Structures are given as structure tokens and as C-alpha cells.
Amino acid sequence: MRVPVSIPDITSDDVKAVRRAVESGWVSGTSPIVSEFEKEFADFCGVQYGIATNSGTTALHLTLASMNIGVGDEVILPTFTMVATANPVTYLGATPILVDSEKDTWCIDPEKVREAITPKTKAIIPVHIYGHPCDMSQLQEIAFEHDLLIIEDAAEAHGAEYKRKKVGGFGDASIFSMYANKIITTGEGGMIVTDDEDLWDRAIWLRAHAFGRHGKHYRNEEVGFGYRMNAMSAALGLSQLSRIDYYIEKRRLDAWIYRRKLTSLEESGLITFPVERDGYKSVYWMFSILFNKNFPLSRDTVVQRLSEKGIETRTFFHPLHQLPMYENDEEHPVAEEIARTGINLPSGNATTREEINFVCQSIMELVR
Ligand SMILES: *Cc1c(COP(=O)(O)O)cnc(C)c1O
Numbered sequence: 185m186r187v188p189v190s191i192p193d194i195t196s197d198d199v200k201a202v203r204r205a206v207e208s209g210w211v212s213g214t215s216p217i218v219s220e221f222e223k224e225f226a227d228f229c230g231v232q233y234g235i236a237t238n239s240g241t242t243a244l245h246l247t248l249a250s251m252n253i254g255v256g257d258e259v260i261l262p263t264f265t266m267v268a269t270a271n272p273v274t275y276l277g278a279t280p281i282l283v284d285s286e287k288d289t290w291c292i293d294p295e296k297v298r299e300a301i302t303p304k305t306k307a308i309i310p311v312h313i314y315g316h317p318c319d320m321s322q323l324q325e326i327a328f329e330h331d332l333l334i335i336e337d338a339a340e341a342h343g344a345e346y347k348r349k350k351v352g353g354f355g356d357a358s359i360f361s362m363y364a365n366k367i368i369t370t371g372e373g374g375m376i377v378t379d380d381e382d383l384w385d386r387a388i389w390l391r392a393h394a395f396g397r398h399g400k401h402y403r404n405e406e407v408g409f410g411y412r413m414n415a416m417s418a419a420l421g422l423s424q425l426s427r428i429d430y431y432i433e434k435r436r437l438d439a440w441i442y443r444r445k446l447t448s449l450e451e452s453g454l455i456t457f458p459v460e461r462d463g464y465k466s467v468y469w470m471f472s473i474l475f476n477k478n479f480p481l482s483r484d485t486v487v488q489r490l491s492e493k494g495i496e497t498r499t500f501f502h503p504l505h506q507l508p509m510y511e512n513d514e515e516h517p518v519a520e521e522i523a524r525t526g527i528n529l530p531s532g533n534a535t536t537r538e539e540i541n542f543v544c545q546s547i548m549e550l551v552r
Contacts, residue, residue, distance in 0.1 A: 190532030205419035213412025229352035240361025243374030245272035294322035312341035315469035345465035370417035445544035470528035
């Protein structure tokens with residue numbers, strides 16, 4: 185058996201939708217299919233406007249650029265995240281300020297955000313890591329007190345909820361990724377959602393080279409981007425979006441099965457499960473566990489042994505302050521600890537019940 189860590193679920197309806205888009209001949213990002221996808225996705229999030237892009241990374245870059253974040257500005261984000269949360273800040277000449285996570289949710293710690301604020305701070309980027317929402321009330325309170333912008337990095341968390349409201353609706357703007365392994369996919373792609381009409385207008389303009397307004401097409405007046413999503417991607421996204429509730433429920437059920445099958449390891453303190461706090465709804469982008477000190481094998485040996493059985497896993501993100509581009513001598517003990525002990529188990533839209541059973545059985549055998 186070969187068990188991939190995550191593969192997308194592409195149905196024959198998806199294929200038909202993409203085929204229709206390409207056969208229409210209107211394949212560029214100006215196709216009405218793209219605006220339809222933007223509208224439907226924004227509706228799904230309960231937000232007014234959507235702006236489709238060609239990746240989650242470019243969605244974040246475009247958002248920050250539209251907010252005029254640049255040289256001399258500081259942006260606070262968790263050190264425990266994918267590198268794509270920090271890179272767009274760097275592209276703009278601003279400085280990512282890295283802070284630690286909460287021990288239970290692995291999400292950005294609001295107390296650490298408070299401590300990191302300086303007169304240069306312009307924005308906070310909370311990341312709903314592995315599909316679990318951040319503590320948005322506290323972050324909104326901090327942002328309000330210090331007049332900061334919030335950009336949710338919801339790349340892994342389409343449909344996750346905080347106090348019964350979907351993520352994407354808490355920030356001044358939020359970004360999503362539609363990469364192949366995310367909650368829904370467009371192959372490569374991203375989306376900004378916002379309720380701010382001016383921000384929407386500016387982002388749409390900057391997304392495609394800031395073409396001149398008032399009929400002066402080639403009088404571009406700012407350095408814009410080539411970040412549009414193409415029509416085939418949007419068609420795939422629309423088709424996938426029609427099944428998103430199913431994918432979310434499936435992922436939650438898979439997480440429940442993992443917990444049930446591995447519960448004896450957790451009860452004996454050998455592993456730690458991800459939490460789902462009261463009032464939060466996780467979409468379990470990756471079902472992840474931590475191997476505690478008394479687990480008989482090291483985390484890296486577990487990865488190796490599972491791989492020998494054909495089971496693909498991922499170790500956790502390296503904290504950004506330990507990567508060469510962002511290296512510093514700060515200590516972020518929570519991020520360092522979870523990064524050292526955590527793995528993502530197979531958890532894709534196409535992961536089967538048999539695969540999950542096999543993974544759990546293989547982990548149980550490692551302990552015996
Ligand atoms: C996937 C991801 C991104 C980037 O998305 P791409 O579509 O791959 O550019 C950004 N942030 C986080 C937290 C992610 O997981």
C-alpha cells in the first residue's frame with residue numbers, strides 16, 4: 185500500500201467544468217468565470233468581495249501592497265507557519281516580526297503579539313494553522329487598541345469557524361490558498377476576501393499592472409502585478425467549491441477516526457492530539473500529532489519507519505526564526521518544541537478510510 189500525505193479529489197464534474205472553460209476560448213483572468221468564482225467564494229466566507237489570484241502567496245503580496253505596507257513597516261506574524269506567510273512582507277521591504285504560538289492550538293499567541301508591538305507596527309497576520317482558527321477576539325482587541333491592520337492567513341482553513349462565524353471575516357482582509365493540497369484546489373491559486381470596497385478596488389487594479397483609468401489604458405501609474413487567476417483554474421475552483429461542505433465534514437470525520445484509533449497512545453501520554461477549543465471549528469487541513477518524550481522512538485525514526493511501509497508523512501514547518509533568511513537568536517520555545525516533535529499524518533480530500541486504518545495500525549505496531 186502507498187499512502188500519500190495528501191492528494192486532491194478531482195471528479196468528472198471538475199473535469200467537465202475545466203473543459204467547458206477551455207472550450208469557451210475565454211481562458212484569461214478577465215473571463216466571467218473568474219468573477220463568478222470570486223463572488224461565490226466571498227459568499228461562502230460571508231464577506232462582501234473576493235479577488236482571485238494565481239497563488240496564496242501572491243494573494244498575500246497583493247493584499248499588503250494594496251494596504252501600502254512597505255519599507256520601515258513591521259508586520260507581526262507567527263514563527264510557526266509556512267514560509268509563504270513571511271515572504272510577501274519581505275518582498276515589500278517591510279520586516280516580519282516573528283512571535284511564538286499558543287501551546288494548545290499552535291496558533292499565534294496574542295500575548296506575544298502585544299509584547300512585539302512598536303511604533304513601526306502596521307499589521308498582524310494571524311495564521312489559522314493546520315485549519316484551527318486563531319483567538320480572533322483577542323487579536324481584534326489588540327489591533328483596535330493599537331490601530332493595526334489584520335490580514336488573516338486562512339490558506340489552510342477554508343470554512344473553519346470561530347464563535348460560529350467563518351474565518352476570512354475577522355480581518356481587514358484575508359487570504360486563502362487553492363494549491364493542490366488545500367481544502368479546495370484550483371491547481372495553483374489564491375483568493376483575497378474583504379469587506380473594504382476601497383481595498384477591493386485597489387487590489388483589483390494592482391492585480392493586473394495598474395492599467396490606466398479614465399480610458400488611458402497604457403498610462404499605468406503604479407508598479408502593479410501579473411497576479412490574475414486564469415479561467416480554467418476558476419472553473420475548477422467553482423466546481424470544487426460546490427462540494428466544500430462535504431470536504432470539511434469528511435476531514436472532521438477523518439480526524440475523529442484518527443483520534444479514536446490512536447486514543448490509547450494519547451491516554452498513556454505517548455502522543456499529543458491537536459486540540460479543538462470550545463467555540464472553535466477546525467477543518468483539519470492536516471491531522472497532526474506530537475510525539476512526546478516517552479514515545480519509544482524518535483519523531484524522525486517514526487517518519488522513517490512509516491515511510492518504509494509506504495506511508496508518506498510531513499514533519500512540521502520549521503519555525504521561521506530557524507531558517508537562514510529569517511534566522512535570529514530569539515527563542516520561541518513553543519514553536520521550537522512542536523516543530524521538533526510533530527508530524528502531519530495523511531489527510532487529503534482523497535484519503536480513504538482504509539488508508540487511515542493502515543496508518544493507525546502501523547503507528548500502533550511501532551509501539552509494540
Ligand atoms: C499554502 C500556504 C500559503 C501559500 O499558498 P500558495 O498557494 O502555495 O502560494 C500561505 N500560507 C500558509 C499558512 C499556507 O499553508
